[in-house]
Amino acid sequence: MSQRDIKRLTLFLLFAPFALWILLLIVLPHIGMGYLALREKIGPRQYEFGFGNFVEFAMEPIYWNTLLRTGSMSLLVTALALIVGFPIAYYIAKIANYRTRGAMFLLCLIPLWVSDLIRAFGWILLLRETGVISSSLQAIGLIDAPVELLYNDVTVVIGLVYTVMLFMIVPLVSTLDGMDNSMIEAGYNLGGSGLTVLRRIIIPYAMPGIVSGCIIVFMLTAGSYLTPILLGGKNSSWFTEMIYEQFITRYNWEAGATFGFLLLAFTSLVVWLGLKLSRQTLAGTVARS
Amino acid sequence: MGTARANWAFLLGYRFYVAAFFVFLAAPLIAAGSFAFNDSLFPALPWQGFTLDWFFNDTEPKLGMFHDRRLLRGLYYSFVIACGVSALSVFVGTCNAFLFVRTDLPAKNFFYIVMIVPLVIPGVILGISILAMASQFANGLEEAHGIELGFLRPGLPLVVLGQFSFIATITSLVITARLRKFDATMEEAAYNLGASRLRVLTTITLPFLRPAMIAAGIVAFLVSFENFNTTLFLVGSESPLTITMFDRMAKVGSTPVLNAVSFFLMIGSGALALVSVLVQRDRTKV
Numbered sequence: 001m002s003q004r005d006i007k008r009l010t011l012f013l014l015f016a017p018f019a020l021w022i023l024l025l026i027v028l029p030h031i032g033m034g035y036l037a038l039r040e041k042i043g044p045r046q047y048e049f050g051f052g053n054f055v056e057f058a059m060e061p062i063y064w065n066t067l068l069r070t071g072s073m074s075l076l077v078t079a080l081a082l083i084v085g086f087p088i089a090y091y092i093a094k095i096a097n098y099r100t101r102g103a104m105f106l107l108c109l110i111p112l113w114v115s116d117l118i119r120a121f122g123w124i125l126l127l128r129e130t131g132v133i134s135s136s137l138q139a140i141g142l143i144d145a146p147v148e149l150l151y152n153d154v155t156v157v158i159g160l161v162y163t164v165m166l167f168m169i170v171p172l173v174s175t176l177d178g179m180d181n182s183m184i185e186a187g188y189n190l191g192g193s194g195l196t197v198l199r200r201i202i203i204p205y206a207m208p209g210i211v212s213g214c215i216i217v218f219m220l221t222a223g224s225y226l227t228p229i230l231l232g233g234k235n236s237s238w239f240t241e242m243i244y245e246q247f248i249t250r251y252n253w254e255a256g257a258t259f260g261f262l263l264l265a266f267t268s269l270v271v272w273l274g275l276k277l278s279r280q281t282l283a284g285t286v287a288r289s
Numbered sequence: 290m291g292t293a294r295a296n297w298a299f300l301l302g303y304r305f306y307v308a309a310f311f312v313f314l315a316a317p318l319i320a321a322g323s324f325a326f327n328d329s330l331f332p333a334l335p336w337q338g339f340t341l342d343w344f345f346n347d348t349e350p351k352l353g354m355f356h357d358r359r360l361l362r363g364l365y366y367s368f369v370i371a372c373g374v375s376a377l378s379v380f381v382g383t384c385n386a387f388l389f390v391r392t393d394l395p396a397k398n399f400f401y402i403v404m405i406v407p408l409v410i411p412g413v414i415l416g417i418s419i420l421a422m423a424s425q426f427a428n429g430l431e432e433a434h435g436i437e438l439g440f441l442r443p444g445l446p447l448v449v450l451g452q453f454s455f456i457a458t459i460t461s462l463v464i465t466a467r468l469r470k471f472d473a474t475m476e477e478a479a480y481n482l483g484a485s486r487l488r489v490l491t492t493i494t495l496p497f498l499r500p501a502m503i504a505a506g507i508v509a510f511l512v513s514f515e516n517f518n519t520t521l522f523l524v525g526s527e528s529p530l531t532i533t534m535f536d537r538m539a540k541v542g543s544t545p546v547l548n549a550v551s552f553f554l555m556i557g558s559g560a561l562a563l564v565s566v567l568v569q570r571d572r573t574k575v
Contacts, residue, residue, distance in 0.1 A: 007392075014388040017381045020402070025408055025419060025454035032422035033414075084310070091307050098334045106566070107311060114318060115515030117531050119550040121538060123315025125324060125548075126434040132320060162313070179328020215409060225518050230538065240413045240518070247417055247522065260417045267411065 031266075036257035040157050053258035063242070063259070070239040073153070073267060074221040077160045081168040081178050082210065082218050084161065084174045089209075090173035090202070094181070114162055120230040123159050124150065151233035159231040168213040173248075175209030176202075215271050222267045239263055322555055325548035332545045343549035354549045363533035366445065367514050370529055373449040374456055375509035379502055381453075382460030386498070389461075407455040407461075414517030419451050420522045444525035445446040451523045452513045459512065460505035468500030500568045508567040511558050530554075 039053035228238035246256035328340035429439035
């Protein structure tokens with residue numbers, strides 16, 4: 001075999017696992033889902049192709065209201081995670097000294113390895129009617145009767161922010177880490193106030209990290225299932241819950257696939273818009289972190 | 290003086306904010322973990338005294354986690370799934386690293402983006418799409434040829450494939466990043482000394498990649514162990530731990546045995562995460 005043949009063979013052998021993975025587990029399943037979504041059940045074992053499932057979705061306000069609600073709450077969660085997480089990331093990357101920085105970063109990562117389920121469980125124990133906060137407040141005498149802090153939208157949003165926070169902080173820390181301190185000093189020396197330096201120097205520099213964090217957080221939130229259900233209860237009307245209901249409870253796979261397709265299209269659209277507005281690319285942001 | 294004091298107050302406020310954030314971060318974990326040791330039938334205040342019953346007791350109503358057959362079975366299935374997923378993803382991740390760093394693959398940037406995509410697809414979508422395809426395929430085979438392929442029905446193999454579909458992206462990114470840092474002159478030196486391709490690969494390149502491969506494997510193991518969204522749709526009768534726990538939380542109400550499991554998992558994953566950090570740290574010395 002010549003050198004070129006070996007090169008080709010290597011390329012082929014290395015490409016095969018990649019191609020099998022992407023083709024069999026990503027591309028074909030999504031085609032299958034699209035096929036199901038376009039298939040309309042007109043009788044037992046009788047199907048017709050068309051956009052009937054989508055029409056049905058559009059005709060039923062509960063469906064698209066839930067999708068819009070999920071989308072807008074996910075955007076809110078993303079914004080809150082950025083606002084809460086940015087100062088923390090900045091502190092870790094720029095203000096803390098070397099030792100504490102490592103320790104704080106590790107502290108941030110530890111909850112990452114604890115399942116969503118356990119974290120949501122912890123919130124339940126704290127917030128429910130018989131939970132820690134309610135009974136502590138009673139013990140202090142601030143309230144007379146137990147309060148139920150679960151099953152409302154505020155709790156769901158806080159729980160989601162908590163769940164996805166780390167995926168915001170990690171990319172932010174890694175971009176801010178690469179920033180030269182002299183850039184900030186130069187900004188101050190030129191007479192900029194703290195706010196100007198933040199707006200004109202730090203944020204533009206951190207943009208890839210911000211966008212990457214926002215994309216991951218938004219996708220995770222919109223696709224999350226556990227936190228809205230456990231903290232919001234049965235009536236939290238989260239879109240993934242409707243997908244589960246159609247697929248598993250009602251066994252209506254056509255409608256479930258349609259919902260899945262819509263969720264994917266909707267979240268991709270939001271991410272695409274975000275990338276366009278911030279003039280970033282997927283490869284330049286998510287791939288880097 | 291005025292600005293100095295303002296700065297000082299600002300920094301104090303800032304520190305306070307950071308501290309409050311870490312309390313917020315730790316509070317649910319502490320709540321979930323500490324009630325495992327409360328000698329009460331409910332994971333709630335008041336504190337009834339310290340006990341290890343929720344781990345080791347073997348009788349109802351205080352059945353400890355190490356005697357709870359369903360929880361143990363869940364733990365076992367989770368372990369099997371996580372091992373399968375991490376072996377598969379480290380293998381494919383390593384292949385991908387070589388594919389993207391070493392070969393002159395046409396349209397490399399395009400394929401690189403394709404590789405990242407699974408990570409940004411919501412887990413629920415991955416779950417239903419793989420379920421839909423596998424079932425259609427299995428139904429088609431059954432109707433046309435009467436062949437029944439069990440692994441295409443919801444169950445452990447499908448769960449492994451479903452989790453692998455996005456965890457492979459994580460391992461690929463970790464191992465690719467490491468291979469990019471490799472100094473090609475080390476390989477050239479070995480070739481000059483007369484080593485064969487295989488020998489260079491096994492004695493120089495793979496040992497260099499090993500920390501990243503181990504770290505990627507641990508990450509894959511942990512992500513698989515705690516995965517819920519994708520697993521939910523692909524699971525058959527063999528429920529992994531997260532599904533078993535979720536069923537109990539949602540349906541039966543809960544005894545502190547769930548806290549015991551939570552504590553156990555936190556300690557386990559904390560230890561594994563520490564190992565992966567230590568393994569990664571070695572690379573600065575290489």
